[in-house]
Amino acid sequence: MAMNLAGLWVICYLFRPAVRSTLWVIGVSATFIGLALLLTNITHYLGLSGVLHAVFAYWALSEALEGRKSSWLLVAGVVGKVAWEGVYGASEATSQLIEASVATQAHAVGMVVGLLMALLHYVRNHHLQHNS
Template identity: 50%
Template sequence: MRLFLLLMTVSLLCLGLQFEPLASLTNWQRDLILDGQWWRILSGNFTHTNFAHLAMNLAGLWVISFIFRPTEKSLALLLITISLAIGVLNFLSDMNGYVGLSGLLHGLFAYFALQESLNGRKSSWLLVIGVIAKVTWELTMGASQSTVELINARVAVEAHLFGMLSGFMLALIVRFFPSRNKSAA
C-alpha cells in the first residue's frame, strides 16, 4: 500500500510539473544550473516534454515497480540517488537541456536486474544483458524515430547510459558494501 502511495505521489508530482510556471522552473538546463539553480539537477528528471512523454515514462515506472516489487523506502532512495547521479553526469555530455524519467527508469531497471542476478536468479542476467544491449544500440544507432516523434524531442540517450551505469554501480555497492544496519534495507 505504501509503495502505491509513493508511486501516486511521484506521478502527481510529475503531472504538476507539466504546467507553467513549474515546468520552466524545473527542467534540467546546463546554463541555469551553472548560474546557481541547483534544484534542476534533481527536478529535471521529473519534468517532461509533453503528456505522451509523461504517460510513457510513468507507465514505465509503474511496470518496473510491479515487476521488481521494491519496498517504498528502497524505491524512494533509488529515485533520489539515481536522479541526482543523472543530473550531475549529464554535465559529461554536450546536452544543454534534459527532461524526463527515462534515464531514471534505465537506472532502476539496471539496479533491480543486477540485484536479482547477484542474488542468484540466473535468468535475470538476460535482463542485465538486455538493458546493456538497448543502451548500446541507442548510443550507436540512435533512438527510435517513433519515440522522437511521440515525445517531440531528441531522446537523451546519454541519460539512459548515465542511469544504467548509476543503477549498476548502486547495485554493486549494496551487494559488496552492505549496510551495518540490516533493518534499513
C-alpha cells in the same frame, strides 16, 4: 511524462521493490544523472528516462546477484539497449512519439549508476554478512 510514469509502474510491478529502497535509488540516480548531464551538450532534459534505466538496471542486477538466473537476461537486455543507442542512436519512432530528442546520454548514465549501485549494495551486504 505519462510514458515515463507508466514505465516506472511496470518496473515496480515487475520487481516489487520496497518503497524506501526505490526512493533511494531514484534520488541517488537522479542526482548523478543531473550532474553528468552538465558535462554533455544537452540543454533541456524533461523526462525520467535516465532514472528509469537506473532503477531497472539496479533491480535487475540486484536480483541476478542474489541468484535469480533469469534476471541476467534483463541485465543483458538493458546493457544491449543502451549500447545499441550509443552506436545507432535512439529509435526515430520513439523521438516522434515523445515529440523530442531521446536523451541517450541520460539512459547510459542511468544504467551505469544503477548497475554500480546494485554492485556496491551487494558487496556491502555480503561483506557485512561475512564479518558478522
